[in-house]
Amino acid sequence: MSTTSTEEERSTEARGDTILEVNDLKTYYEDGGFLGSNPVKAVDGVSFDIQRGETLGLVGESGCGKSTLGRTLMRLEEATAGEVKLNGTDITTLSGSDLKQFRKDVQMVFQDPDSSLNERMTVGEIVREPLDVHDWKTPSERRERVRELLETVGLQEQHYYRYPHQFSGGQRQRIGIARALALEPEFIILDEPVSALDVSVQAKILNLLEDLQNEFGLTYLFIAHDLAVVRHICDRVAVMYLGNMMEIGPADEMFDQPANPYTHALLSSIPEPDPTIERDRITLRGTPPSPRDPPAGCPFSTRCPVKIRPSAYRDMDTDLWERIEVFREVLRERSRADPSLSDRVRKLLGRESHRAGMDEIIPELFGELDVPSDVMSHIREAADYAENDDEDAARAYLREEFGSVCDHERPDQLSVGNRGRLSLCHRHEPEYEEPAAVFETLVQ
Amino acid sequence: MSTTTETEIPLRQRVAENPQPALIWAAVGAVLIGVELGAILQVVGAVAGVVVNLIPGDPGASAVQSLQAAFDAIPTLVSRDVIPNQGYWDGTGYENTFLGLSPAVAWAIRVVFVYAYAFAVLAWAWNGYKRFRRHYRRVDWTPRDDVVNRFRGHSWGKFGLIIVITFVVMAVFAPALGPTTMEQNILQPYDYEVSYWSEDTQSVETVLVGEANLGSGSQGAGDENVAPMTYDDFGRFHPFGTATNGKDLFTQVVFGARISLTIAVVAMGIAGLIGLGLAMITAYYKGLADLATVLVSDSIQALPVIMVLILMLVIFQNTWVRELYDGAVLIILIFSIVYWPFIWRSIRGPALQVSEQDWIDAAKSFGQTPTQVMRKHMAPYVFSYMLIYASLSLGGIIISVAGLSYLGLGITAPTPEWGRLIANGQQYVASPSWHISLVPGLLITLVVTGLNAFGDGIRDAIDPQADTGDEAAATGGGA
Numbered sequence: 068m069s070t071t072s073t074e075e076e077r078s079t080e081a082r083g084d085t086i087l088e089v090n091d092l093k094t095y096y097e098d099g100g101f102l103g104s105n106p107v108k109a110v111d112g113v114s115f116d117i118q119r120g121e122t123l124g125l126v127g128e129s130g131c132g133k134s135t136l137g138r139t140l141m142r143l144e145e146a147t148a149g150e151v152k153l154n155g156t157d158i159t160t161l162s163g164s165d166l167k168q169f170r171k172d173v174q175m176v177f178q179d180p181d182s183s184l185n186e187r188m189t190v191g192e193i194v195r196e197p198l199d200v201h202d203w204k205t206p207s208e209r210r211e212r213v214r215e216l217l218e219t220v221g222l223q224e225q226h227y228y229r230y231p232h233q234f235s236g237g238q239r240q241r242i243g244i245a246r247a248l249a250l251e252p253e254f255i256i257l258d259e260p261v262s263a264l265d266v267s268v269q270a271k272i273l274n275l276l277e278d279l280q281n282e283f284g285l286t287y288l289f290i291a292h293d294l295a296v297v298r299h300i301c302d303r304v305a306v307m308y309l310g311n312m313m314e315i316g317p318a319d320e321m322f323d324q325p326a327n328p329y330t331h332a333l334l335s336s337i338p339e340p341d342p343t344i345e346r347d348r349i350t351l352r353g354t355p356p357s358p359r360d361p362p363a364g365c366p367f368s369t370r371c372p373v374k375i376r377p378s379a380y381r382d383m384d385t386d387l388w389e390r391i392e393v394f395r396e397v398l399r400e401r402s403r404a405d406p407s408l409s410d411r412v413r414k415l416l417g418r419e420s421h422r423a424g425m426d427e428i429i430p431e432l433f434g435e436l437d438v439p440s441d442v443m444s445h446i447r448e449a450a451d452y453a454e455n456d457d458e459d460a461a462r463a464y465l466r467e468e469f470g471s472v473c474d475h476e477r478p479d480q481l482s483v484g485n486r487g488r489l490s491l492c493h494r495h496e497p498e499y500e501e502p503a504a505v506f507e508t509l510v511q
Numbered sequence: 512m513s514t515t516t517e518t519e520i521p522l523r524q525r526v527a528e529n530p531q532p533a534l535i536w537a538a539v540g541a542v543l544i545g546v547e548l549g550a551i552l553q554v555v556g557a558v559a560g561v562v563v564n565l566i567p568g569d570p571g572a573s574a575v576q577s578l579q580a581a582f583d584a585i586p587t588l589v590s591r592d593v594i595p596n597q598g599y600w601d602g603t604g605y606e607n608t609f610l611g612l613s614p615a616v617a618w619a620i621r622v623v624f625v626y627a628y629a630f631a632v633l634a635w636a637w638n639g640y641k642r643f644r645r646h647y648r649r650v651d652w653t654p655r656d657d658v659v660n661r662f663r664g665h666s667w668g669k670f671g672l673i674i675v676i677t678f679v680v681m682a683v684f685a686p687a688l689g690p691t692t693m694e695q696n697i698l699q700p701y702d703y704e705v706s707y708w709s710e711d712t713q714s715v716e717t718v719l720v721g722e723a724n725l726g727s728g729s730q731g732a733g734d735e736n737v738a739p740m741t742y743d744d745f746g747r748f749h750p751f752g753t754a755t756n757g758k759d760l761f762t763q764v765v766f767g768a769r770i771s772l773t774i775a776v777v778a779m780g781i782a783g784l785i786g787l788g789l790a791m792i793t794a795y796y797k798g799l800a801d802l803a804t805v806l807v808s809d810s811i812q813a814l815p816v817i818m819v820l821i822l823m824l825v826i827f828q829n830t831w832v833r834e835l836y837d838g839a840v841l842i843i844l845i846f847s848i849v850y851w852p853f854i855w856r857s858i859r860g861p862a863l864q865v866s867e868q869d870w871i872d873a874a875k876s877f878g879q880t881p882t883q884v885m886r887k888h889m890a891p892y893v894f895s896y897m898l899i900y901a902s903l904s905l906g907g908i909i910i911s912v913a914g915l916s917y918l919g920l921g922i923t924a925p926t927p928e929w930g931r932l933i934a935n936g937q938q939y940v941a942s943p944s945w946h947i948s949l950v951p952g953l954l955i956t957l958v959v960t961g962l963n964a965f966g967d968g969i970r971d972a973i974d975p976q977a978d979t980g981d982e983a984a985a986t987g988g989g990a
């Protein structure tokens with residue numbers, strides 16, 4: 068695999084007709100309630116583009132920011148920074164009639180068909196509402212169009228005067244799709260459109276979406292957490308983690324040979340459809356860090372199984388290295404959790420904090436391992452800081468000692484392969500070993 | 512497809528294609544309305560009078576007055592003229608009463624007639640809704656049908672509804688219900704005369720109503736008491752007895768119902784609209800709008816309601832606002848201002864909940880305007896909650912108005928008001944004249960109970976889980 072830095076390459080590369088271009092988009096929430104608290108960095112600097120007529124899948128665990136990204140593209144959330152260009156126009160600053168025109172060009176299909184249809188309106192009124200809002204032709208032509216749309220999505224025109232309650236989940240999702248099609252948009256954001264449906268219905272809706280795409284030349288952004296669905300319907304896939312786009316590239320290539328360590332982990336978590344193929348499972352330890360306080364370097368650095376080690380520790384025993392990472396994770400968790408009131412009282416009284424003391428944690432983590440004395444002294448040093456309730460100092464100390472480029476520098480999106488794949492990982496830089504190779508050694 | 516044309520037919524054409532159910536209904540309606548056309552036009556005249564009154568300079572006041580007079584002249588079925596009860600005994604039989612019956616029986620027949628007519632009209636309206644649903648409505652099911660059906664199965668709610676209707680009918684038909692009229696018995700008693708059979712002279716004599724009243728007051732002592740369902744010395748029948756000053760209690764009670772219900776409904780309507788409007792705005796925009804409303808409503812709610820009322824009424828004591836409609840306008844304004852925070856608080860939860868629904872985002876995503884989103888996608892879900900809390904707090908207003916009048920603030924005399932009647936008879940509760948306080952007191956209790964039952968009925972109808980589990984009880988209490 069070739070690994071080269073890519074900023075120019077990406078923009079010059081002609082992959083066809085770009086409909087949507089997103090540059091360094093950030094969406095932060097300030098809704099913490101406490102003044103001065105860190106904002107939630109739901110989308111933290113994401114860049115990608117979508118070609119006309121393609122389906123881009125957007126995957127990631129819940130809370131990774133994929134829904135917020137979709138809502139920001141829809142202008143349902145305001146972007147904090149960056150630009151979103153639809154057909155060359157930045158839509159983050161639109162207002163008035165330009166915004167209204169944009170509202171016509173981009174539509175959304177929502178995840179939960181129970182909640183996305185106003186159940187006090189008839190199906191006809193629901194599908195017609197976008198047409199009414201945009202004063203589309205005459206009222207009778209609108210009714211005509213609604214009936215056509217109902218047929219297009221596989222419903223019957225006499226459903227016009229029924230209420231959503233009278234339909235099954237799959238049928239309701241069809242109503243939602245008909246509404247999204249009403250204004251003849253060119254770009255549709257599908258926010259987990261099948262995840263609330265029965266498995267038996269999912270395939271039908273997916274087929275419908277594909278048919279509609281062919282018939283009307285639609286472009287889709289398909290948000291999903293189910294990788295199997297994505298593999299089925301998407302041309303390209305983007306993987307998000309903690310507000311960052313970890314990897315983006317052609318779906319087949321990415322599923323067969325994931326480049327980014329996070330994609331590796333994500334893919335190995337889905338059951339292989341073909342049970343004869345043995346895939347080695349990589350289970351991720353811990354939970355994603357809080358999006359209020361993301362890691363300074365690589366977003367995945369707190370959990371990455373193939374994180375780059377500083378040269379001094381490159382030959383360290385894998386188990387020990389693992390335990391040190393766990394120790395850092397423990398400190399991170401502790402600094403996130405506010406000390407309870409009784410802890411504070413104890414501290415004021417000069418008594419020991421009730422939280423699990425370092426003298427419990429250290430033997431637990433490192434007890435049965437053979438720890439070299441210099442490493443142990445670093446651990447003790449950090450433990451001392453933590454014992455005095457200064458987790459931040461402890462974390463800084465460990466970061467200084469055991470941190471690597473993964474902890475210090477945010478990686479760039481580096482190109483992988485020759486089909487426009489990008490991956491956010493230092494390991495694609497020439498001086499490091501490729502993630503895939505390291506995974507090989509891990510699972511042996 | 513064949514359905515293409517079917518679904519497009521406008522209502523008029525659908526009726527034309529199957530006219531029978533609509534025609535029958537319309538014919539019955541024509542009869543029902545026809546017999547009371549005079550009364551309906553009188554209401555129109557009264558409303559016109561109010562409008563003219565509100566415009567500075569009273570333009571066209573004389574025209575309106577002549578119009579009112581003309582309307583008054585139209586005979587109506589359910590009226591005092593058709594079934595008169597104010598007659599007298601002439602030694603051999605009753606004169607000037609309906610079919611020569613006794614005043615008590617004639618009055619009872621009229622009351623039964625009034626209620627029969629009112630319920631016939633309601634039944635006709637309900638039947639019209641059912642006919643529409645069965646024969647003409649394009650959709651064969653709407654979510655509201657379930658609510659209606661659930662309410663129909665809710666005995667307690669229906670009981671409440673019947674009580675409420677009874678009181679509304681009482682207020683609407685007050686002039687026809689009383690054994691005597693406001694004008695003759697209460698407002699201008701010295702301008703009218705009554706004829707009566709005098710035992711002493713064994714002949715029919717006449718006396719001024721005012722003087723007759725003086726001789727028939729209920730003041731506790733045995734011979735100075737006219738109990739419910741009895742005649743006084745002047746042959747006048749008093750269904751609820753008389754007040755201390757000899758005026759007919761029933762007449763005062765039914766007109767009191769007018770005042771109390773009007774104040775309560777109008778004040779609650781205004782408070783409800785303010786509350787609903789603010790709930791929409793605060794739920795849609797959240798953040799600062801919500802915070803500001805919380806602050807304002809908390810400040811208003813922190814004030815003791817009765818204190819504010821008394822204070823305001825005292826402040827405005829001698830101003831023109833206090834004079835409008837015997838003080839009712841001022842009371843309505845004060846109650847609206849005091850009650851909207853309560854309504855807003857109660858529906859804020861449901862409003863926020865509905866604002867989180869995806870269909871709001873969907874509407875925003877295709878460019879629906881905020882006002883339309885609030886009106887079409889939020890308000891219908893919150894409206895019924897508003898109705899619940901409004902009906903539950905109507906009783907509170909009725910009680911408060913009575914309380915104010917009891918204190919001599921509220922509605923100015925001589926306009927009858929329940930609270931003042933209670934105050935009036937208070938010193939006689941332990942005497943044979945107990946009825947003066949007790950009857951209005953019982954009526955207040957009854958109407959408040961009815962309103963609460965009605966509110967419970969609506970709540971269970973819109974929220975069917977609410978009557979089964981404790982969890983729902985908690986929502987009801989907490990909301």
Ligand code: SF4
Nearest residue numbers: 365368371473492493
């Ligand atoms: S940059 Fe480092 S921590 Fe991040 S994914 Fe690559 S190897 Fe893992």
